[in-house]
Amino acid sequence: MEGTKEKIVAAACDIYLIEGYKGMSMRKVASRTDISPTAIYRHFANKEALHQQVLREGFSTFDSYLQGALVGTSPMERLDLAATQFFNFAVEQAKYYEILFLTMDHTVEHKVKGALKRDAMQSRKFMVERVMECMKDGSMKQDDPEEVALQLLSTCNGFFGLYVSKKVSGSRAEMKARYDRMYRRLLAGLCV
Incomplete structure (x- = not known):
């Protein structure tokens, strides 16, 4: 079962590929995962931190x-x-x-x-x-x-x-x- 953090990263990947970094937002990620924007901030301090995690997961x-x-x-x-x-x-x-x-x-x-x-x-x-x-x-x-x-x-x-x-x-x-x-x-x- 995919955890919340993994769902957030997967959604951020999808949005990044379609809209790029500038088009990616915490609100869009929240909407795609059916998680409140506030809940996302429990896992990632900001958009940059989420973006870094997407890249870190990719490199890993x-x-x-x-x-x-x-x-x-x-x-x-x-x-x-x-x-x-x-x-x-x-x-x-x-x-x-x-x-x-x-x-x-x-x-x-x-x-x-x-x-x-x-x-x-x-x-x-x-x-x-x-x-x-x-x-x-x-x-x-x-x-x-x-x-x-x-x-x-x-x-x-x-x-x-x-x-x-x-x-x-x-x-x-x-x-x-x-x-x-x-x-x-x-x-x-x-x-x-």
Whole structure:
């Protein structure tokens, strides 16, 4: 059973995706959840606190997906699993994916940046570590691990942006096959 706080965050996600940060209000969230506006303030001090919680939940969920890649037994298997987990997150957690990677309102990002900077940097750090492992064991060419990780993340994120925004279509299995082929082409230029 979903608790009150979870209902509030879910409603805030929905409103944020439709109307952006400026369109999100405690009153709208209250109306969507059938909770009084006063009751929402028992859980969140203000709109900014609620917005930060939406982002925090998104980053935490994304991180939990990436952590699943650590079961790989080699550096390259962990990198491959991270790419798969990124796909799974984008498909299974489409709302959070859109909020974190497609629609974050940059006019309020400065308010959020300080509070959530560590959370926001986790996925990047995770990918840099995977790339560094692959370079260290010789399965990837020596290069700047930060730039290679950003290249991988940017390419994958670009694919998801097209997929989530329906600019490319197909079943989940078809999209996963396309994604895998694209990822393999990219890796071909990075691997030894």
